[in-house]
Amino acid sequence: MTGTPDLLAEDLHGAARDPALGAIGFLNEVMSRYPEAISFAPGAPHPEFMRDIDTRALTDRFVDHLVAERGFTPDAAQRALYEYGPAQGLINDLVAEALGTDQGIRADPREIVITVGAQEALLLALRSLYPRSGGDDLFAIADPCYAGITGAARLLDIPVVPLREGESGLDLDHLAARCREAREQGRRIRACYVAPDFSNPGGARMPLAARHALLDLAEREDLLLVEDNAYGFTAPEDDGLPCLKALDRHRRVVHVGTFAKVGFPGARVGYAVADQRVQNGAEQRTLAEELAVLKTMTTVNTPPLAQAVIGGLLLEHGRSLTALGRPKAQRYRRNLDHLLEALDKHLGDDLPPGITVQRPAGGFFVRIDLPVPADLALLEVSAAEHGVLWTPMSQFSLTDRCDRQLRLSCSYLDPDQIEQGVKRLAAFLREEAVA
Ligand SMILES: Cc1ncc(COP(=O)(O)O)c(C=O)c1O
Structure with a gap:
């Protein structure tokens, strides 16, 4: 031009x-x-999984679910597909159930926000946790790292600290040393992005002891862990390695998931489990509810049609992410x-x-x-x-x-x-x- x-x-x-x-x-x-x-x-999903997706049958299935289990009238259930929807999401109950059954994550639907892909969940979490762009708070990530998270940090002008990653995941000594260094400079590492189950692009997987050690470190150093679970579904089933969120006893983990791989990427449906309690004056709400408020200022809500298709897929597969994936x-x-x-x-x-x-x-x-x-x-x-x-x-x-x-x-x-x-x-x- x-x-x-x-x-x-x-x-x-x-x-x-x-x-x-x-x-x-x-x-x-x-x-x-x-x-x-x-x-x-x-790194895109195989094209064979984009065939034979009957979106009409799936949305019908979801509409039936709204009527049978959520008290919608048939007319309101149909309209729910086409109107603006709740910012926090329409399929939170199904996602909560699936995460409980499949991954040992006990989350209330109020502790979940349904997002436009994992990408929006990452962006909202960062925006919320780093209120001042270019401030003193640092964000730790593995090096190399998924471009979606570095891009989100870049877009929000959040300073990033790259950490070494080995075959067993993040180098925890490096993280601890960087936390100390930050403290000495009057700054702090506020959060750390981690993909414990087959990172992209590093392919690392954290053993159980390293997961516990990371959670302990997060508690000691007062940091939040942003867990990205995009590839966990490729692990052998029941191999005894729970995701960080399932091990999280102190609400240190914001768990981000996506339907891009277990469903299909064009749906653009993901979620964050954010059960952290946020005190707001006399009132408390969950971080997921806080993120949903931010969402009203970005994408307003995740398209109900797309959520209905994903909801239909979960219902078709016994409400299980494992069965779907x-x-x-x-x-x-x-x-x-x-x-x-x-x-x-x-x-x-x-x-x-x-x-x-x-x-x-x-x-x-x-x-x-x-x-x-x-x-x-x-x-x-x-x-x-x-x-x-x-x-x-x-x-x-x-x-x-x-x-x-x-x-x-x-x-x-x-x-x-x-x-x-x-x-x-x-x-x-x-x-x-x-x-
Ligand atoms: C590490 C990681 N997280 C998340 C995603 C998916 O993000 P989204 O749901 O926005 O498509 C991908 C896709 O490539 C990924 O590699």
Whole structure:
């Protein structure tokens, strides 16, 4: 576009020019230039789950539920789909029931707010916990980290503290040290974002002892934990690792969930469990209720039609998130196994020097460490010469810690594409990833 500008970018919010966005734009542009390349880049749900969603039958099911169990007249139940709805949500009772049955989270519907995806839940939680943009309160995140949370912090001008993350999740000693440092500077870490069950992009999973230690640390240091559970559903069922919120005895955890993976992402339905008590003059309310008030100033309410479809899906699956997510979890676990087996087969015995492959037990992502920078120039070579795409891990990082790492996602591909893609990737790594 050319001509006389009306506005200058430097007068607008800088989040729109974040360097990470430039990298995402480049990645999309490379994908469009090499349509034949096999792409391990998208972390999107598999397309097979977007077929055969009968939205009419699902909303009918939800309307019946409103009439049978929530005391709506048939007319009011129908209208509830099309009118503005309660800011806090329409399906809180179903979500509360499912979280209780499946994840051991005991939450009252008043302690839940239904949001436009997990993204809005994260944004509202940050807005509420960090009332002053650019203030003294810091937000701790893993490095590398999901771009949705760094983006939300950037949009709200909240200063971020990157923490090391290993195979067992956040480095708790690092977190404790950063809390101390902040205190010495007259500041504090107010909250910490954590994805204990298969972080994106790191693929880390926290053992039970580390979960307890993190909760103890939060209590000692007076911080809140913002738990993102987007990938927990891919864990083997009943493997004995409860999410942080199920272990939270002191209301330290704001638990954020999404229906993007267990349902479908276009619904844009997520939720926050925020049972913290907020004193407001003589009155107390839950943090979820507080977030719902903020929501009236952003999206007003989560579209009732979308909530009704998700409510219908929960009702169809015995009011269980586990049952709803089961076929997807099976597909993603199979895909991850295929990916790891193909990496063993094609790279396995004579792994080129300086290359290591991480072996996560779930989630969508596998990290590979290289002896050379995994940058956009190398990605271009990978696409042009070898027909395979991946994501530079540096895109998710605020430091240079991840400059020599790439991320493979297994969610969007079929097993034969995974096999073919890894063959190409192995040839690429042997030829190009040489120090
Ligand atoms: C870590 C993480 N959290 C949340 C989400 C989903 O967010 P939403 O519900 O806004 O689509 C994703 C999706 O990629 C994710 O990777």
